[in-house]
Amino acid sequence: xxxxxxxxxxxxxxxxxxxxxxxxxxxxxxxxxxxxxxxxxxxxxxxxxxxxxxxxxxxxxxxxxxxxxxxxxxxxxxxxxxxxxxxxxxxxxxxxxxxxxxxxxxxxxxxxxxxxxxxxxxxxxxxxxxxxxxxxxxxxxxxxxxxx
Amino acid sequence: xxxxxxxxxxxxxxxxxxxxxxxxxxxxxxxxxxxxxxxxxxxxxxxxxxxxxxxxxxxxxxxxxxxxxxxxxxxxxxxxxxxxxxxxxxxxxxxxxxxxxxxxxxxxxxxxxxxxxxxxxxxxxxxxxxxxxxxxxxxxxxxxxxxx
DNA sequence: CTTGAAAGACTAGTCGG
DNA sequence: CCGACTAGTCTTTCAAG
Numbered sequence: 001x002x003x004x005x006x007x008x009x010x011x012x013x014x015x016x017x018x019x020x021x022x023x024x025x026x027x028x029x030x031x032x033x034x035x036x037x038x039x040x041x042x043x044x045x046x047x048x049x050x051x052x053x054x055x056x057x058x059x060x061x062x063x064x065x066x067x068x069x070x071x072x073x074x075x076x077x078x079x080x081x082x083x084x085x086x087x088x089x090x091x092x093x094x095x096x097x098x099x100x101x102x103x104x105x106x107x108x109x110x111x112x113x114x115x116x117x118x119x120x121x122x123x124x125x126x127x128x129x130x131x132x133x134x135x136x137x138x139x140x141x142x143x144x145x146x147x148x
Numbered sequence: 149x150x151x152x153x154x155x156x157x158x159x160x161x162x163x164x165x166x167x168x169x170x171x172x173x174x175x176x177x178x179x180x181x182x183x184x185x186x187x188x189x190x191x192x193x194x195x196x197x198x199x200x201x202x203x204x205x206x207x208x209x210x211x212x213x214x215x216x217x218x219x220x221x222x223x224x225x226x227x228x229x230x231x232x233x234x235x236x237x238x239x240x241x242x243x244x245x246x247x248x249x250x251x252x253x254x255x256x257x258x259x260x261x262x263x264x265x266x267x268x269x270x271x272x273x274x275x276x277x278x279x280x281x282x283x284x285x286x287x288x289x290x291x292x293x294x295x296x
Numbered sequence: 297c298t299t300g301a302a303a304g305a306c307t308a309g310t311c312g313g
Numbered sequence: 314c315c316g317a318c319t320a321g322t323c324t325t326t327c328a329a330g
Contacts, residue, residue, distance in 0.1 A: 001206070009207075012200035016164040019324060032326070033297055046206040051199060051291050052160035058149075058194040059157075066214070066244070066251060081287040093287040096214070103214060103281065133251065139229040139241040143199050167305060181316050183307070 001046065004029070008037055009047065013143045016050035056107060063114045064091070064107040067121060068100035068131040075101065075126045083124045089117035100131070149194065152177070156185055157195065161291045164198035204255060211262045212239070212255040215269060216248035216279040223249065223274045231272045237265035248279070 004027050011023045020031040020038070027034070041047040056062060071080070077095045080102050084090045092105040104121060108114040114134070122130050152175050159171045168179040168186070175182070189195040204210060219228065225243045228250050232238045240253040252269060256262040262282070270278050 006207075009200060009202055013202065014199070016198035016200050020326095021324070030298055031324075032299090035326075036297095044206070045203055048201040048203055050164035051162070051201055052157060052164050053196040053199055054157055054161065055193055055196055058192070059154075064242075066242075077285055077287055084288055090288060092289045094212075094214075095284040095287060097282045097284060100281070102287065103283075133248070134245045135251075136243040136245060137225050139225055139243060139250065140232055140238060141240045168307095169305070178317055179305075180307070180318085184315080 001044075005037055005041060005046075008034060009041065012038070012047070012050070060109045061107050063110050064105065064135045065114055065118070066133045066135070067104045067106060067118065068133075069102040069104055069121065070099070070128045070130065071101040071126050072128045077102075079126060083126055084121070087117060087120055089113070090121075149192075153185055153189060153194075156182060157189065160186070160195070160198070208257050209255050211258050212253065212283045213262055213266070214281045214283070215252045215254060215266065216281075217250040217252055217269065218247070218276045218278065219249040219274050220276045225250075227274060231274055232269070235265060235268055237261070238269075 007027045008023055011018060011026055020034040023029075024031050024034045029037075038047065042049075056064075069080070080095065081093065084093050084102075084104060089106045089108050090104055091107045094103050095101065096103050106114060106117050106121075108117050111134075118130065118132060121127060155175045156171055159166060159174055168182040171177075172179050172182045177185075186195065190197075204212075217228070228243065229241065232241050232250075232252060237254045237256050238252055239255045242251050243249060244251050254262060254265050254269075256265050259282075266278065266280060269275060
């Protein structure tokens, strides 16, 4: 993982469909050299994969919320993960410091579907209570800006 | 935006570097037909682009936090966005319901850098006070699962 | 890492339902 | 309007230097 790898990763974050030759022109390498490095970055797990960025609004997933989850007693992170993973509305989940045990990021089509998802979260046997915060507008959302 | 488009988007979310021919085999279209639909999805904004998914740990961005931002008086979302946008540690930001005006998602190399970023957020003239929640572990993080 | 070559993919143009 | 087909060009990918 040297500076050249970092620049390759930056290129791919900016556009995952750019060709190896294009990346090579930016970083000063030939296309096969770039490919070998990308393959290695995928094998070592630095690059997890390539995905399309979709507009949630356009797909009818315009409503989201952050939910603080407070668990009953002591529950391991692995168990929380196992219970949340089957819910498709769960976009992300984190264990955190503070009063709550976890923060869950939910995304749904509308308020109604969000409520349904929330009820499913609240219905999990490990969950004691939840505190929800509904998102009014997405101000900012950007790729994890690597390398800089 | 019909069921075929949704399946194409699903394919690209799963792997943004798959070829049009591969996608075509899945959805039952020829490669040029798939390309035309992808071009249209890009033009209409349903697809915003293609990006690489990087492991934040591997790049030395292992520490993150969610920060509730409470503003002084009434501040427009646009102004909040304008102040947060220059900070590279800000991965995402949302205006929300509840007591806080916004939730800011920060990502940094370590606790020290996170503290520096937090101080920069707290130093903004629009910010009254903040409530931070540090992430202990990422339980789950997945693409927005379109189409389903 | 680079070069070179063969296989395959991209994409514009054209035609048919 | 949307999809299939074809042909030229570019990309990928392997091997050898």
